[in-house]
Amino acid sequence: MSKENDKQFVKEITPQAEDFSRWYLDVIRKADLMDYAPVKGCIVFKPDGFEIWELIQRELDTRFKETGHRNAYFPLFIPESFFQKEKEHVEGFNPELPWVTEAGGEKLEERLAVRPTSETMIGHMYSKWINSYRDLPVLINQWANVVRWEKRTLPFLRTSEFLWQEGHTAHENEADAREETMKMLEIYRSFVEDFLAIPVITGQKTPSEKFAGAVDTFSIEAMMKDGRAVQAGTSHYLGTNFAEAFEIKYLDRDNTHQFVHTTSWGVSTRLMGALIMVHGDDRGLALPPKVAPTQAIMIPIGPPKTREQVIAKADELFAQLKAAGIRVRMDDRADVSPGWKFNEYEMRGVPIRIELGPRDIENGQAVLVSRITGEKRPVALDSLVEEVQRLLEETQVQMLEKAKQFMQDHFRSIDQLDELKTGDGEKLKGFVLAGWCGSEACERQVKEETGATSRNIPFETKEQKSTCLVCGEQAKHTVVFARAY
Numbered sequence: 001m002s003k004e005n006d007k008q009f010v011k012e013i014t015p016q017a018e019d020f021s022r023w024y025l026d027v028i029r030k031a032d033l034m035d036y037a038p039v040k041g042c043i044v045f046k047p048d049g050f051e052i053w054e055l056i057q058r059e060l061d062t063r064f065k066e067t068g069h070r071n072a073y074f075p076l077f078i079p080e081s082f083f084q085k086e087k088e089h090v091e092g093f094n095p096e097l098p099w100v101t102e103a104g105g106e107k108l109e110e111r112l113a114v115r116p117t118s119e120t121m122i123g124h125m126y127s128k129w130i131n132s133y134r135d136l137p138v139l140i141n142q143w144a145n146v147v148r149w150e151k152r153t154l155p156f157l158r159t160s161e162f163l164w165q166e167g168h169t170a171h172e173n174e175a176d177a178r179e180e181t182m183k184m185l186e187i188y189r190s191f192v193e194d195f196l197a198i199p200v201i202t203g204q205k206t207p208s209e210k211f212a213g214a215v216d217t218f219s220i221e222a223m224m225k226d227g228r229a230v231q232a233g234t235s236h237y238l239g240t241n242f243a244e245a246f247e248i249k250y251l252d253r254d255n256t257h258q259f260v261h262t263t264s265w266g267v268s269t270r271l272m273g274a275l276i277m278v279h280g281d282d283r284g285l286a287l288p289p290k291v292a293p294t295q296a297i298m299i300p301i302g303p304p305k306t307r308e309q310v311i312a313k314a315d316e317l318f319a320q321l322k323a324a325g326i327r328v329r330m331d332d333r334a335d336v337s338p339g340w341k342f343n344e345y346e347m348r349g350v351p352i353r354i355e356l357g358p359r360d361i362e363n364g365q366a367v368l369v370s371r372i373t374g375e376k377r378p379v380a381l382d383s384l385v386e387e388v389q390r391l392l393e394e395t396q397v398q399m400l401e402k403a404k405q406f407m408q409d410h411f412r413s414i415d416q417l418d419e420l421k422t423g424d425g426e427k428l429k430g431f432v433l434a435g436w437c438g439s440e441a442c443e444r445q446v447k448e449e450t451g452a453t454s455r456n457i458p459f460e461t462k463e464q465k466s467t468c469l470v471c472g473e474q475a476k477h478t479v480v481f482a483r484a485y
Contacts, residue, residue, distance in 0.1 A: 013026045013027060013030060013282060013283070013284060015282050016225060016226070016280075016281070016282055020225070020226040021154075023280075023282070024154075024273075024276065024277060024280075025155070027276060027280055027284050027285055028049075028155055028156070028276060030284065030347060031048065031284060031285050031347060031348050031349065032046050032048050032049075032348075033045075033046060033048055033049030033052075033156075033272075034049050034155050034156070039160070040153075040160065041149070041150055041153040041159055041160030041161075042159060042160050042161050043155050043156075043159055045269075048293065048348070049272065051293035052272055052275070052287075052291060052292075052293060053163060053269055053272060055290075055291050055293065056195075056196075056271060056272075056291060057143065057165070059191065059195050059290075060165065060187075060191060060267070061143070061165075063187050063191060064141050064165075064187070067139075067183065067187070068139050069139045069140065069141045069167060070139065070140060070141070071140070071141050071143065072140045072141075073142055073143075073144065074118050074121050074122055074125065074142060074144075075115075075121060076114060076144075076145075077100060077112040077113070077114065077115070078112060078114075078115055078118075078120055078121050079110050079111075079112060079113075080110055080111040080112070080113060081110060082120035082121065082123075082124060083097075083113065083120055085120065085245040085246060086119070086120065086123075086213050086241060086242060086245040091212065093117070093212060095149075096116060096148040096149050096150065097113045097114075097116055097148075097149070098113070098114045098147055098149050099111045099112065099113055099114070100112040100113075100114065114147040115144070115145075115146050116146055116147060117146060117166060117264075117266075118142060118144070118166055118168065119168065119213065119238070119242055119262075119264055120242075120246070122140070122142075122168045123242040123243070123245065123246035123248060123262070124246055126138060126168075126170055126246070126248045126260070126262075127246045127247050127248045127249075130170060130248055130249075130260060131250060131251065132250055133172055133250055133251065133252050133253055135250060136170060136171060136172050136250060136260065137169055137170060137171045137172070137176065137180070138168075138169060138170040139167075139169050139180075140167070140169065141165055141166070141168075142165065142166050142167075142168070143163075143164075143165050144163075144164065144165075144166065145162065145163050145164075146162060146164060146166075146268075147160060147161050148160065148162075154273070154485065155273070156269055156270060156273035156276070157230065157270050157273035157274075157485045158270070158485065159269075162269050162270070163268060163269045164267060164268035164269065165266055165267060165268075166264060166265070166266040167184060167263070167264060167265045167266065168262065168263070168264050169262065169263045169264075170243075170248065170260040170262050171260060171261045171262070171263070172250070172252070172258070172260070172261070173261060174237075174239070174261050176261070177237055177238075177239075177261035177262065177263050178237050180263050181216075181218065181235045181236065181237040181263045181265070182218070182235070184235045184263070185202065185218045185219075185220065185233070185235040188220050188232070188233035188235065188265075188267060189202050189233075192220060192222070192233065192271070193400065194290075194400075195288070195290045195291060196271065196274075196275055196278075196290075196291055197278075197279065197288040197290075197396055197399040197400040197403060198222050198232065198274060198275065198278050198279075198400075198403055199223075199400065199403050199404045199407050200220035200221060200222050200232055201220070201221045201222075201431070201455065201456065201458050201480055202218070202219075202220050202456075202458065202459050202460070203218065203219065203221075203455075203456030203457045203459050203480070204216060204218050204219075204456055204457045204459075205217040205218065205219055205234075205454075205456055205457075206436075206443060206454045206456075206457065206477075206479065207440070208440050208443060208444075208454075209453065209454055209456075210236070211234065211236045211264075213242065214236040214237065214238050214239075214241075214264075215237050215238060215239035215241065216236070216237045217234055217235075217236045217237075218234065218235045218236070218237075218456070219231050219232075219233065219234045219235075219455070219456050220232045220233045220234075221431075221455040221456055221480065221482075222274050222278060223278070223406070223407045223410065223411075223430070223431060223482070224274065224277035224278060224485070225277055225278065225280070225406065226277070226429065227410050227428065227429030227431075227482070227483070228429075228482065228483045228484055228485055229431065229455050229482040229483070229484040229485070230270060230273065230274040230277070230484065230485050231270075231455070231484065232267065232270070232271060232274055233265075233266070233267040233271075234265065234266060235263070235264075235265035236263060236264045236265060237261075237263055238262040238263060238264060239261060239262075240260070240261055240262075241262075242262050243259040243261070244259055248260045248262070270485075273485070275287070275288075278403050279349075279399055279403065280349070283346055283347060284346065284347030284348065284349060285347065285348055285349025286349050286371055286372060286399070287349035287350070287351060287371075288351070288395070288396050288399050288400075289351045289352075289392040289393075289395050289396050292349065292350065292351050293327060294327055294328070294329045294345075294348075295326055295327040295328065295350070295351055295352065295388075295392055296321065296326055296327070296328045296329075296350065296351070296352040296353070296354055296388055296392075297328070297329050297330070297341075297345045297350045297353050297354065298314055298317070298318055298321075298328060298330040298331070298354040298356065299330075299331055299338060299342070299345075299353060299354065299355055299356070300314045300332050300356050300357070301338045301355055301356065301357040302357040302358045302359075303358075304334070306357075306358040307334065309358065309361065310356060310357060310358055310361065311332055313356065313361050313381075314330060314332065314356050315330075317354075317356070317366070317381065317384055318330050320384065321384070321385055321388060324385045324389070326385070326388055326389065326392070328354075331345070338355075342369075346371055349371065350371060351370070351371050351372070351391075351395050352368055352369065352370065352371065352388060352391055352392065352395070353368070353369040353371070354366055354367070354368055354369075354384075354388070355367040355369065361381075363378075364380055364381050364382070365378045365379060365381060366378075366379060366381060366384055367379075368387060368388065368391055370395060371395070372395055372398055372399060373398070377391070407431070410429060410430030410431065411430060411431045411432075411433070412430065412431075412432055412433070413432070413433045413434070413463055413465075414432050414434050414469060415434070415435070415465070415467065415469060416469055416472075417446065417449065417450070417469050419432075419469075420432055420434070420446065420450045420452060420469070420481065421449065421450055428450060428451065428452055428482070428483050430482070431455070431480050431481070431482045432452070432481050432482070433458075433461060433463060433465070433479070433480055433481075434465060434469040434478070434479060434481055435466060435468050435469055435475030435478055435479070436454070436465075436468055436469065436470075436475055436477050436478075437468035437470070437471055437473045437474065437475055437476055438476040438477060439468070439470075439471065442468055442469075442470035442471050445470050446469070446470060446481060450483075451483050452481040452482055452483050453482070453483075454479050454480070454481055455479075455480040455481065455482050455484065456479070456480055457477045457478065457480075458478070458479075458480055461478055463478070464478050465478045
């Protein structure tokens with residue numbers, strides 16, 4: 001293939017049933033969300049992709065600030081000695097750490113890690129800032145980039161550099177810190193379900209899957225259309241582990257020095273990958289209205305002789321929609337056919353298409369077309385704004401309900417490991433609920449024999465298992481297992 005052809009978008013989108021991974025790559029390139037960077041494992045966010053992240057960021061930032069959190073920024077480079085202070089933490093991240101060993105033409109006295117996460121740096125700073133119970137709680141969030149040198153990458157879902165937010169809080173006692181941990185997990189759950197229209201399973205990670213250095217890790221797990229899981233967000237209770245490592249002490253109300261209890265929590269641009277994989281179809285992207293950069297695309301149609309009249313009316317309606325806060329665009333290009341535009345914006349996932357032609361104007365109406373259902377709905381021009389708003393609300397609900405149904409249809413209960421295995425080389429599709437005795441050996445055997453990992457111990461489940469799927473002994477937990485990204 002020539003270099004010129006390499007630059008062209010794919011002409012067709014691979015069907016999901018044929019090759020889901022290829023479908024995903026086709027869609028994100030054809031929808032112009034990203035491009036590959038010259039550095040292995042890194043991507044460039046193009047405007048259409050970055051606007052999705054901006055909307056995610058804006059909504060989450062509002063929710064964080066409503067609960068008393070404030071934003072700050074900490075350095076990208078972290079001294080190696082910081083990681084050595086919390087051994088479990090450095091062991092968990094060491095394989096993925098890139099190091100800076102030289103700067104300004106000179107070898108550094110101490111290696112600097114390029115930030116994989118900021119617990120160590122923030123722990124160091126908190127030890128300087130916190131002296132008394134009056135300084136607590138500390139509720140800080142950071143929007144930043146982090147680097148984890150992944151061996152296998154997939155745009156948005158797993159890249160060497162990615163964007164995220166990381167919250168880091170310090171509290172007087174365990175009860176306050178645990179309350180914070182669960183509060184932030186609930187913010188993530190409600191955001192992902194209400195804003196991204198992605199249903200999730202909320203629960204606690206098993207010890208082998210928890211964050212390195214945490215006492216307890218909690219997660220929200222989402223199901224993609226190929227049945228695999230994406231860890232959509234995590235919240236960690238860190239206990240006093242980092243406080244002890246970094247000497248974060250405060251003078252309590254009895255004039256006694258105590259270690260603070262800390263938390264950390266985060267979501268990243270992998271939410272964008274989940275968004276695409278949960279809602280997309282063989283026609284391309286399908287974006288929930290709340291997170292769609294363009295909520296409605298207005299397309300004037302008709303013969304050249306009526307163009308001036310139609311454009312004038314379209315401009316008027318466009319201004320009304322924009323004034324109402326609807327993210328609307330108009331494609332009035334004369335050199336591109338309406339049919340091409342219909343297909344293009346459907347592929348880009350725009351929730352609503354507004355068609356307006358000379359006959360529509362005569363009849364005092366426009367035609368709304370839903371990306372999700374394909375329904376065509378004639379609406380009166382004098383109520384266009386209200387009807388577009390109504391359809392956006394309907395679409396948001398429909399997309400969540402559709403995703404919930406998919407999860408329900410691909411979620412089953414099993415009692416034995418053999419039920420998790422698939423024949424003829426076919427891989428597990430969907431989530432399974434099974435009992436687990438608590439043994440790391442049994443958990444590891446599930447992964448080795450099926451490729452599935454424990455996603456979490458769900459807080460809510462209709463069924464509690466009595467025996468371990470591997471050894472048959474009494475189950476201590478009922479666990480969700482799935483293959484994951």
